[in-house]
Amino acid sequence: MLEYQPKKDLLKNKIVLVTGAGDGIGKQAALSYAALGATVILLGRTQQKLVAVYDAIIAQGQATPAIVALDLQTANDAQYQELAQLIAHEFGQLDGLLHNASLLGSLGPLEHLPIDTLETVLKVNVTAQVALTQALLPLLRKAPSASIIFTSSSVGRKGRAFWGAYAISKFATEGVMQTLADELDGSTIRSNSINPGATRTTMRASAYPAEDPQTLKTPAEIMPIYEYLMGEDSLHENGRAFNAQ
Numbered sequence: 001m002l003e004y005q006p007k008k009d010l011l012k013n014k015i016v017l018v019t020g021a022g023d024g025i026g027k028q029a030a031l032s033y034a035a036l037g038a039t040v041i042l043l044g045r046t047q048q049k050l051v052a053v054y055d056a057i058i059a060q061g062q063a064t065p066a067i068v069a070l071d072l073q074t075a076n077d078a079q080y081q082e083l084a085q086l087i088a089h090e091f092g093q094l095d096g097l098l099h100n101a102s103l104l105g106s107l108g109p110l111e112h113l114p115i116d117t118l119e120t121v122l123k124v125n126v127t128a129q130v131a132l133t134q135a136l137l138p139l140l141r142k143a144p145s146a147s148i149i150f151t152s153s154s155v156g157r158k159g160r161a162f163w164g165a166y167a168i169s170k171f172a173t174e175g176v177m178q179t180l181a182d183e184l185d186g187s188t189i190r191s192n193s194i195n196p197g198a199t200r201t202t203m204r205a206s207a208y209p210a211e212d213p214q215t216l217k218t219p220a221e222i223m224p225i226y227e228y229l230m231g232e233d234s235l236h237e238n239g240r241a242f243n244a245q
């Protein structure tokens with residue numbers, strides 16, 4: 001799958017929502033999905049960054065994206081419902097959902113992990129993706145087939161000292177993915193996770209400030225698995241934890 005090469009119009013006429021679409025891996029996924037023909041709904045908390053991604057997609061002559069400025073830390077049920085109504089009105093269905101937005105929180109011993117940090121990280125990295133999934137499932141059911149992709153991490157598969165709230169949230173993310181996959185088994189919707197691996201982004205730089213970013217893969221280099229799982233070549237995949245590298 002790491003060598004996967006999609007056909008050029010893999011996502012033609014597909015509506016795909018990407019969270020954290022303004023920066024890093026989410027930005028690249030939005031650009032890559034648009035390049036494969038998708039109409040991308042760009043969700044993130046910094047409007048300016050979303051507009052830059054929107055402009056880049058338009059400049060390539062691709063399908064006009066939509067911008068949803070929403071802070072997942074404070075978003076409430078009414079806002080998720082409003083988003084679902086908006087998508088229903090504009091597009092009628094949703095073919096793909098990439099849960100990508102995450103917070104790193106602070107790194108340090110679990111013994112000293114501030115509980116408010118734990119709660120904030122869990123809110124953005126776990127609770128928000130469950131709430132968003134709940135709101136969007138009726139629209140995902142309307143598509144002939146739909147893909148939900150969760151973003152995990154190496155520390156969401158094996159615990160590691162000092163990765164506290166973030167590691168806990170990524171284990172929970174795998175739990176959400178698996179629980180949903182089992183419930184969706186035999187349906188038209190599939191649920192899988194990706195561990196991007198070390199990737200050249202702002203989040204990686206804040207976790208490893210002394211590291212030379214040039215030694216890391218770029219978001220563009222890890223896209224094959226994101227493309228594979230979003231398109232029809234992965235219709236048979238459900239409940240699996242993938243690695244992007």
Ligand SMILES: NC(=O)c1ccc[n+]([C@@H]2O[C@H](COP(=O)([O-])OP(=O)(O)OC[C@H]3O[C@@H](n4cnc5c(N)ncnc54)[C@H](OP(=O)(O)O)[C@@H]3O)[C@@H](O)[C@H]2O)c1
Nearest residue numbers: 020023024025045046072073101102151198199201203204
């Ligand atoms: N990079 C790596 O090496 C690596 C490794 C393993 C897993 N991951 C995972 O890959 C995913 C993408 O990470 P990245 O490295 O691309 O991180 P990033 O560069 O920090 O980008 C994260 C994106 O999420 C958005 N976001 C954060 N909090 C948000 C909130 N409350 N509401 C809405 N949007 C929010 C950010 O918005 P702003 O732009 O406004 O800040 C940003 O666009 C994450 O799930 C991360 O855990 C990354």
